[in-house]
Amino acid sequence: KPVVAVVGRPNVGKSTLVNRILGRRAAVVQDEPGVTRDRVSYDANWNGRDFIVVDTGGWISDAKGMAAMIAEQAELAIAAADAVVFVVDATVGTLDEDEAVVRVLRRSNKPVILAANKVDDQRHEAMAATMWNLGLGEPYAVSALHGRGSGDLLDAILDVLPEAPPSTYVEQSGPRRVAIVGKPNVGKSSLLNKLAGQQRSVVSDISGTTVDPVDEIVEVAGNIYHFIDTAGIRRRVKEASGHEYYASLRTQAAIERAEVCVMVIDASEPITDQDLRILSSIEDGGRALVIAFNKWDLTDEERRHYLEREIERDLVAFRWAPTVNISALTGRNVDKLSKAIEEAAEGWETRISTGKFNAFLGRLAAAHPHPVRGGKQPRILFGTQAHNCPPTFVLFTSGQLDPQYTRFVERRLREDFGFSGSPVHVEVRARA
Numbered sequence: 001k002p003v004v005a006v007v008g009r010p011n012v013g014k015s016t017l018v019n020r021i022l023g024r025r026a027a028v029v030q031d032e033p034g035v036t037r038d039r040v041s042y043d044a045n046w047n048g049r050d051f052i053v054v055d056t057g058g059w060i061s062d063a064k065g066m067a068a069m070i071a072e073q074a075e076l077a078i079a080a081a082d083a084v085v086f087v088v089d090a091t092v093g094t095l096d097e098d099e100a101v102v103r104v105l106r107r108s109n110k111p112v113i114l115a116a117n118k119v120d121d122q123r124h125e126a127m128a129a130t131m132w133n134l135g136l137g138e139p140y141a142v143s144a145l146h147g148r149g150s151g152d153l154l155d156a157i158l159d160v161l162p163e164a165p166p167s168t169y170v171e172q173s174g175p176r177r178v179a180i181v182g183k184p185n186v187g188k189s190s191l192l193n194k195l196a197g198q199q200r201s202v203v204s205d206i207s208g209t210t211v212d213p214v215d216e217i218v219e220v221a222g223n224i225y226h227f228i229d230t231a232g233i234r235r236r237v238k239e240a241s242g243h244e245y246y247a248s249l250r251t252q253a254a255i256e257r258a259e260v261c262v263m264v265i266d267a268s269e270p271i272t273d274q275d276l277r278i279l280s281s282i283e284d285g286g287r288a289l290v291i292a293f294n295k296w297d298l299t300d301e302e303r304r305h306y307l308e309r310e311i312e313r314d315l316v317a318f319r320w321a322p323t324v325n326i327s328a329l330t331g332r333n334v335d336k337l338s339k340a341i342e343e344a345a346e347g348w349e350t351r352i353s354t355g356k357f358n359a360f361l362g363r364l365a366a367a368h369p370h371p372v373r374g375g376k377q378p379r380i381l382f383g384t385q386a387h388n389c390p391p392t393f394v395l396f397t398s399g400q401l402d403p404q405y406t407r408f409v410e411r412r413l414r415e416d417f418g419f420s421g422s423p424v425h426v427e428v429r430a431r432a
């Protein structure tokens, strides 16, 4: 979601304007320097567009001069923002502190919307017009308190916001799309036959669903799934050279079309690099993942013991995926796949509100601050979930984070919010 920072010196009405943008009468926090607020960013929507509003009113101050402090706060906010609303008080005119912010705004190349606030009636319009001389374009005369002019202001903000970065996943209606993937001979087609053979009713005509001729719709334990590229699984072409290459292309295409991938691994044989490559494709593709250890009927105690070690050694990076031990031959646990698929899909679709996410970041930073590097300590200013499917988070920071710290944030996110069965992506946008 794009980010809008609201900046300006204290007392110009930033918090009131933020509440106005949010369209609710939340308690107005006193706009005094030195007041720290734990929540600085909010989810907003105008005319169907979602964006984040950052209120810089309460950011931590120190003993520097007022103008320098305000400029510094504005600088941090502006660096992380896609657009800036600069608020001035039309009843007072511009002061030195305003000028300090203007200099920062000029240096940044971010689009700026100038809001001349406290224009409660016509009398103040003339004063608002004098704000043209700030060189920031048209001053929008608004009354944050009474709502006057706020619609035009919001329209102007949306005009300069970039389109949200798209998720690679394109939402479609119809049953959940599942791809059964894995290297040759692990039992994919046996599993598909078992799943399709078990269904009580053949579901072929679900309204609003177009099923590719290579796909099948199958009911598993009461849930209906759209299995992808089942023709590729059923067709048992004898390997010519180059076959593996085409098989991997096919796997890749199936992963892209799916929401959830069921990765079939032969439990009776050691885990191979090829298994790991397919797993990585699923994670990189951002799809939900269930791991099915097949041919369980062929495993004895000794093999299961070794498998456990292989899992610890090779699959640590996929610990978040639910696993099911199955036998496509005997049908053991095959219907349990449904529960695992649902769990993974739920983790994949999870959304966390900006408020909750920032509360989490606040707790994290307090308990485990980023280590100091070369005398500097990058701070996470705030964060937002850019999208789900899979959950993708953006952290706005005052400097580059250690990749290790970013992974730590990701681990903690999982501990607090789950995301079972889904990759979680954390991106960092550091202030330039």
Ligand code: GDP
Binding pocket: 182, 183, 184, 185, 186, 187, 188, 189, 190, 191, 233, 294, 295, 296, 297, 298, 326, 327, 328, 329, 330
């Ligand atoms: P695919 O290439 O992944 O589709 O694998 P297939 O479904 O063709 O299975 C490969 C071989 O493994 C076949 O001989 C199957 O009968 C056998 N197989 C599949 N699943 C199981 C299982 O759960 N237990 C046992 N014992 N054999 C299985």
